[in-house]
Amino acid sequence: MTSVSVGREFDLLLVSSWDKSVRLYDATANILRSQFLHSGPVLDCCFHDDSSGFSASSDNTVRRLVFNSNKEDILGTHDAPVRCLDYSYAAGQLVTGSWDKTIKCWDPRGASGQHHTLVGTYPQPERVYSLSLVGHRLVVATAGRHVNVYDLRNxxxxxxxxxxxxxxxxxxxxxYPNGTGYALSSVEGRVAMEFFDLSEPSQAKKYAFKCHRKSEAGRDIVYPVNAMAFHPIYGTFATGGCDGYVNVWDGSNKKRLYQYSKYPSSIAALSFSRDGRLLAVASSYTFEDGPKPHEQDAIYVRSVNEIEVKPKPKVYANPPV
Structure with a gap:
């Protein structure tokens, strides 16, 4: 699996995969509702609404998926594989990022194969690896450790x-769900917490921490942090690594709140439902050690207990009076 996305209705789950497919599940009933086949591995997917979604493929296409009719159409293309996408409800636009070193914005409303829906193409310093939206703000992370921050209105x-x-x-x-900043994860078992406000007090709050590591025979074994997902209510966040673990963090208080039992394989993707009650976990070997026998890929949808994601109150040695 490459991506999981939980719909506005929490029982819908959209999954993209290296097997060239996008699957729509009813997570509550545990049934497959729709399946879409592409001509190349599908690297990302997201919902538009409860009746349609979008996919990003290594065949260079961006597609719109219509669930009830099981139909799809090509919204547009890039000049190289499309690595990531997200839909902005604030702007009514789909944003796609590609290894062709561009991001593109699309207006999907009323689109069909005969209509041009491209809003704009914006060059990036390197191949786009990941992007994220909050309100009108867009953060784009590329190869070469570049990060660009945009306002979708300009x-x-x-x-x-x-x-x-x-x-x-x-x-x-x-x-961050509150719009104040963003988190970055790396292949070297670290996460950085960043803030948009460039003032000195805000920048003094940024920090990075180590995670998804273990010590063995006196050596520190480090795992890539492939996935992150913020809880929509509490603003805490989950990370998933090639060690097969999902950790939940309180970024404000710099503490780990919870660690779930180890999954059979690397964690490739994470997504909370909009009400925060469910967490979708994609356990999928990500070939960090090259081709080798591995556990079968699987999606786990787990109920989230408040104790796992709610920040704990600060404990004062001398309580204020």
Whole structure:
């Protein structure tokens, strides 16, 4: 699997895969509702609404998927595989990022094969690895540790051009639900917490921490952090790594809240439902050690207990009076 997305109705689950398919599940009934076949591995997917979604494929296409009719049409193309996408409800646009070193914005409303829906094409410094949206703000993470921050209402140039504070390749970027910043994860078992506000007090709050590591025979074994997902209610977040673990973090208080039991394989993708009650976990070997026998890929949908995701109150040595 490459991506999982939980719909606005929490029983819908959209899954993209290296097997060239996108599947729509009814997670509550545990049944497959629709399946769409592409001509190449599908690297990302997201919902438009409860009746349609979008997919990003290594065949260079961006597709719109209509669930009830099981139909799809090509919304547009890039010049290289399309790595990631997300839909902005604030702007009514789909944003796609590609290894052709561009992001593109699309207006999918009323689109068909005969209509041009491309809003704009925006060059990036390197191949796009991950992107994330919150409100009108877009964060794009590329190869070479570049990070561009945009306002979707004025895409003529980035609001901010940054360099990742992590030393190694970026795997995932996700915006905070409250719109104040974003988290970056890397192949070297670290996560960085960043803030949009460039003032000195805000920048003093940023930090990075180690995760998805273990010590063995005196050596530190480090695993890529492939996936992150923020809880929509509490603003805490889950990380998934090639060690097969999912951890939940309280970023504000710099603490790990919970670690789920180990999954059979690497964690490739994570997604919370909109009400925060469910977490979809894609356990899928990501070939970090090359071709080898591995466990069968699987999607796990788990109920989330409040104790796992709710920040714990601060404990004061001398309570204020």
């Amino acid at each position: 895409m003529s140039q980035p609001e901010q051009r940054r360099e990742s504070s992590l030393k190694y390749q970026t795997r995932c970027v996700r915006c």
